[in-house]
Amino acid sequence: MSTDIQQTPLFSLRRVFIIAGNTFTHLMRMKVFYFLLVFVMVAIAVNFLKLPHTAGPESVGAEELRMLKSPMIGVMKLFAIILAIVATALLIPRDLEDRTLYTILSKPVPRLDYLIGKLLGVLILIFVGLTVMTVLLDAVLYFRMQSILESWTQAADMLVLQEQWTDADRTEGRRELLSHGVTWSLQAAMFAIFLEAAIIAALALLVSTFSSSTLFTVVISSLCYFIGQFIGDGRDHWLRESRMADDQVTVIASKLIVVVFPDFRPFKAVDEVVAGQPFPPDLIGTLLISAGLYTGIYLVLSWFIFSDKEI
Amino acid sequence: MSETPAVQISSLVKDFRGSFGRGIIRAVDGVTFEIAPGEVYGLIGPNGSGKSTTMKALLGLVAPTSGKCAIFGKDSTKVDSRRDVGFLPENPYFYKHLSGEETVRFYGKLCGMRGAELRKRTEEVLDLVDLQAARRRRLGGYSKGMLQRIGLAQAMVQDPRLLILDEPTAGVDPIGSRQIRDLILTLKKRGFTVFLCSHLLEQVQEVCDRVGIIHQGVLVKEGRLDDLISIEDQTEIVLRNATPSLLEKIRNLAENEEGVEFVHTGHPRTTLERLFLRETVQKDSQEDHAPVVVSTDNENS
Numbered sequence: 001m002s003t004d005i006q007q008t009p010l011f012s013l014r015r016v017f018i019i020a021g022n023t024f025t026h027l028m029r030m031k032v033f034y035f036l037l038v039f040v041m042v043a044i045a046v047n048f049l050k051l052p053h054t055a056g057p058e059s060v061g062a063e064e065l066r067m068l069k070s071p072m073i074g075v076m077k078l079f080a081i082i083l084a085i086v087a088t089a090l091l092i093p094r095d096l097e098d099r100t101l102y103t104i105l106s107k108p109v110p111r112l113d114y115l116i117g118k119l120l121g122v123l124i125l126i127f128v129g130l131t132v133m134t135v136l137l138d139a140v141l142y143f144r145m146q147s148i149l150e151s152w153t154q155a156a157d158m159l160v161l162q163e164q165w166t167d168a169d170r171t172e173g174r175r176e177l178l179s180h181g182v183t184w185s186l187q188a189a190m191f192a193i194f195l196e197a198a199i200i201a202a203l204a205l206l207v208s209t210f211s212s213s214t215l216f217t218v219v220i221s222s223l224c225y226f227i228g229q230f231i232g233d234g235r236d237h238w239l240r241e242s243r244m245a246d247d248q249v250t251v252i253a254s255k256l257i258v259v260v261f262p263d264f265r266p267f268k269a270v271d272e273v274v275a276g277q278p279f280p281p282d283l284i285g286t287l288l289i290s291a292g293l294y295t296g297i298y299l300v301l302s303w304f305i306f307s308d309k310e311i
Numbered sequence: 312m313s314e315t316p317a318v319q320i321s322s323l324v325k326d327f328r329g330s331f332g333r334g335i336i337r338a339v340d341g342v343t344f345e346i347a348p349g350e351v352y353g354l355i356g357p358n359g360s361g362k363s364t365t366m367k368a369l370l371g372l373v374a375p376t377s378g379k380c381a382i383f384g385k386d387s388t389k390v391d392s393r394r395d396v397g398f399l400p401e402n403p404y405f406y407k408h409l410s411g412e413e414t415v416r417f418y419g420k421l422c423g424m425r426g427a428e429l430r431k432r433t434e435e436v437l438d439l440v441d442l443q444a445a446r447r448r449r450l451g452g453y454s455k456g457m458l459q460r461i462g463l464a465q466a467m468v469q470d471p472r473l474l475i476l477d478e479p480t481a482g483v484d485p486i487g488s489r490q491i492r493d494l495i496l497t498l499k500k501r502g503f504t505v506f507l508c509s510h511l512l513e514q515v516q517e518v519c520d521r522v523g524i525i526h527q528g529v530l531v532k533e534g535r536l537d538d539l540i541s542i543e544d545q546t547e548i549v550l551r552n553a554t555p556s557l558l559e560k561i562r563n564l565a566e567n568e569e570g571v572e573f574v575h576t577g578h579p580r581t582t583l584e585r586l587f588l589r590e591t592v593q594k595d596s597q598e599d600h601a602p603v604v605v606s607t608d609n610e611n612s
Contacts, residue, residue, distance in 0.1 A: 018420045022406065029408035098404040103465060106370045106398035106475075107421045110390050310327075311372045 015109060016117045023121020024128075027087055032125065035079050039133050042075050043140050061148040062276060065180035068144060069137070070274050073189070076133045077270070080126050080193050081225065084201035087125065089217035091118045092208045092306075101311055111307050115299065119205050126197050134190045138182045145181040152177055176276065185279035189270040192279075195291035196267045200225050202298035203262065209305040224261050231258060232265035262294045315384040317473050317504035318346035318369060323378035325364050325528075338364040340528040341378070346521070348383075348472065351495065351505040353519035353536075355512060355583075357591055361528040362508045363401065366477055369506075370398055382473060394422070397466030401478040401508075403458060407451035411442050411461050414450060415468055422469035436464040440494065456487025463494060473504045480511055492518060516540075516583040526591045540583055 046068050095101040104114060156173055159165040165173070179185075204221040211217045235254045242250035266287055273279050325339040339361040346352040356362050367373045369380045371387045385392035405414050415436055419429045437443050440460040445453065453461065459479060466474055479495070480488040488511070495505055495518045509515050515522060516536065523533040532539060 015421060015423075018417070022409075022417055026406055026408050099400045099402070100405055102367075102370075102372060102400040103398060103403065103405070103418065103462070104421065105372060106393055106396065107418060107469070108390050108393045108423070109421050308374070310374070311367070 011110065011112055011116075015113045016120060019104075019109075019114060019117025020120035020124060023091065023118050024124045027121065027125050032083060032087070033129065033132075035083075036129065036132060039072070039075050039079070039136065042071055043136060046071050061152040061177050062180050064148060065141065065144065065177075066274065066276065068141065069180070069186075072133075072137050072140070073193075073270065073274055076130060076137070076190070077193050077196075079129055079133070080197035081200060083126055083129070084122065084197040085204045085218055085221045085225070087122045088119065088201045088204035089208050089214050089221065091122070091205075093212075093214050093217075096311065105311065112303050115205065115209075115302055115306055119201060119295075119299065122201050123194075123198055126201070127194055130190055130194050130197075134187065137190075138186070141180075141182050141186075145178075149177065179276045179278065183278075185273050185277075188279040188284055189273035191284070192267055192270050192287050195287050196264060198291050199262050199264075199294040199298075200228075202295040202302075206298040206302045206305070209302045209309065225264070227261045228264040230265075231261045232263040235263070259297060263290075266290060314348060316345040316381075317348045317350070317383055318344075318352070318506055319379070319381040319384070320344055320365065320369065321379045323365065323368055323380060324376045325361075325368055325373060326376045338528055339368065342525065342528070342530045343378075344523050344530060344533050346473075346504060346506055348504050349499075349502050350521060351499050351507065351519045353515035353522040354506070354508050354525060355510070355515055355522060355587055356525035360525045360591075362525055363477060364528075365525065366398075366475055366506070366508060370396065370475065394469070395471050396473045396475060397469070397471040398475045399459070399462040399466045399477065399479055401481055403462040405450050405458070405461065405465070407449060410447050410449050411453070411457075411464075412437065412446040414461055415464050418465040419468040424469060432468055432470065436467050439467070439497070440464045441490070454487075456483045456490070459483055459487065459491060460494075463491070467498075471503075473506065474498065476505065476507045476509075478509055479507065480509065480514065488514070512583045512587055522583065524587060524590045531590050532586070536583070540586055 092101070095104070101114075105111065152173075156165065156170045160167065160170055200221060203224055204217055207220050208214075208217045211220070235258055238250060238254040242248075242254060266283065269279055269283055321343050323339050323342040324337070327336045327338055328334070329336060342361070342365055344352075354362050354365065364373060368375050369382065369387050371389070371392065374388065380387035382392040383395050385395075406417075409417060412433060415433045416429060419432060424432060437446055440463050442457065442460055442464065445457060450458065450461065459481075463474075463476075463479070466476075476495070480491050483491065492514050495507070498505060499518065505518075507515065507519065519536055521533070521535050522539060524531050
């Protein structure tokens with residue numbers, strides 16, 4: 001029998017990964033990846049979409065690629081956000097209901113390890129799901145681009161021959177078309193979706209530490225997500241108003257409100273990428289810091305609440 | 312220096328707040344007892360008497376309102392105290408997506424085990440709970456008794472010195488129940504300290520060295536099982552080969568009668584069940600001024 005006197009470290013990366021691995025397997029065996037079938041079906045369906053040729057042949061290709069990307073990225077975002085909220089909201093209540101939480105916490109497992117492990121498990125699942133979907137999206141876009149590029153080149157050559165386009169127009173048009181294909185901006189946008197999901201998953205974890213019902217956690221987290229879409233604009237407006245009125249209380253409240261409701265405004269860059277705009281390279285750093293701060297704050301708050309929770 | 316007790320609970324009080332913070336419910340009220348290493352201790356009490364709360368406080372799952380709990384001298388509120396303890400909760404449901412073997416390995420890894428040590432220990436505990444044949448089957452397909460046994464396996468995986476078992480035979484059929492009882496006896500022989508809560512008083516009587524009876528959060532009786540179930544003001548004489556006519560004369564002649572073996576003399580025993588009822592149900596009746604139930608036996612209880 002064990003009689004060794006070892007100190008249990010407050011935090012152990014190995015233990016966190018054991019819990020994360022178990023959470024990942026658990027969710028995976030709950031068949032969440034069936035969602036990938038929905039994604040594949042959407043990918044197939046949008047491939048059959050044909051645009052009415054109201055626009056000139058030079059812009060049809062870009063429009064078709066936009067039409068292809070938009071629903072597929074929409075489904076990816078839906079997958080990431082739904083999974084971040086629902087899977088996280090389920091974790092602690094489920095373990096509590098099944099009493100698995102008793103058996104885990106009666107082992108030398110600090111509650112912080114448990115929380116980080118659970119969150120990490122959900123994030124790994126979202127990351128793997130998004131990666132698979134990104135590879136599929138890239139493949140669909142690449143092959144579609146090949147056929148579109150061929151017909152576009154013929155149309156562009158014709159326009160140059162008819163002197164409606166110059167060579168510079170053709171080069172610019174080609175660059176514009178390629179910006180709708182497989183680009184680094186698209187990959188960065190996918191990573192931004194993951195970071196957005198990480199913030200909302202950490203928020204759902206925080207809510208689940210004090211909520212007694214999964215439904216409450218799902219509703220509150222979803223509400224926070226929607227408020228987070230415009231809270232940044234609201235804060236700017238209140239800050240302007242309160243500064244004009246020299247109201248320091250409102251200034252502080254306006255700054256604090258973006259901690260409670262995460263500001264998702266910078267993540268709207270994903271929509272710009274769908275529209276063919278490049279992803280600003282410096283934005284990735286901003287999003288990483290933002291996601292790190294929000295996830296960290298929510299995790300620490302979750303720990304404070306969960307460490308005193310009577311199980 | 313005396314040996315550190317496996318379990319030390321001193322003046323434990325646990326209050327819970329009512330709904331919306333209204334009122335306070337005292338679940339455990341000044342409970343104090345110790346369990347020596349190698350001992351099998353049974354805590355018995357009616358539903359809602361505070362047994363599980365006491366166990367949870369000992370495991371650090373709930374924080375005591377006042378008082379202290381320690382496992383082998385280590386404060387229960389500290390994670391370190393859980394290195395030496397294995398816990399089987401009442402009606403456990405483990406992760407259904409895992410097989411029996413994966414479950415044991417998962418809990419072993421949480422205890423910091425790995426590699427050959429973990430493989431060896433997994434084999435040992437699966438052997439001990441007789442689940443080798445079902446080791447690769449997912450827990451979703453396990454019977455109630457098998458779930459209890461895999462629960463015992465996970466509790467024992469890190470080879471702890473103390474096992475805490477909350478209703479280990481709850482909902483298990485008589486055969487499964489007996490298997491678990493035998494397992495506890497095996498663990499006792501191997502030197503494990505076992506802290507057990509059960510409603511099956513007969514089983515507690517069979518396996519426990521000491522028992523505590525908890526009622527409405529108060530430990531109303533505690534001590535060695537043999538002492539508790541003996542009746543001080545009665546004497547019993549155990550005879551072998553006694554005839555009915557001999558029984559008539561026994562009071563005066565027993566010691567002088569030839570051919571009768573005088574086997575034992577001592578205090579006659581009540582059953583643990585009777586003691587339990589006397590300490591809980593009958594006390595309630597007296598407190599409620601209900602008519603006292605008169606026992607038909609002739610014990611001076």
